[in-house]
Amino acid sequence: QSALTQPRSVSGSPGQSVTISCTGTSSDVGGYNYVSWYQHHPGKAPKLIIYDVFKRPSGVPDRFSGSKSGNTASLTISGLQAEDESDYYCCSYAGSYTDWAFGGGTKLTVL
């Protein structure tokens, strides 16, 4: 069982928006503004798409956005494109610099 809870799957049509939730506790998501999100196409290297809750690395489209409320973080992908179909994982720092909590992953299907 993963430390952070994500929906197993979400889906949307091209052009639509989807939101993936990531629920933790006050010891991780709720306690720090250090939530990050990773896009993972199986067989490839995971890619950082959001860090520090809402910041985007250079080169990541602004269709990807992050937010947090209490113990739940969210990743929103707007204007869905076929290439967005992938697995998405959330991650939160959990306080001791030895503790990184990950979610179980969400499979995004673009219909």
Place this chain on the structure above:
Amino acid sequence: EVQLVESGGGLLQPGGSLRLSCVASGFTLSSSAMRWVRLAPGKGLEWVSSISSSGATTYYADSVKGRFTISRDSSKNTLYLQMNNLRVEDTALYYCAKGVNYHFDYWGQGTLVTVSS
């Protein structure tokens, strides 16, 4: 361009040992914290171990503490994970990742470790 390439995975029996390698290019290991993360079948990502940029401090998840050792060779710009007394539950795809502040900015493609009798 930053690249991380893992190797060393394989199939082995419980109780066995294995050393994973991660060759870094595009940056020097001594400038960054480095981490190992694994993805077990049907499960989510799990942080395994970290080493500080200075190399002086190492950290381990409780699930591997006492069995795994993280290290690096700066002359080869290579990160290692020595895994001893392997268990079936250590079966996973192992990724090395470059750490920056509180996230992981670059990852390798992973190397598969299968522990089975």
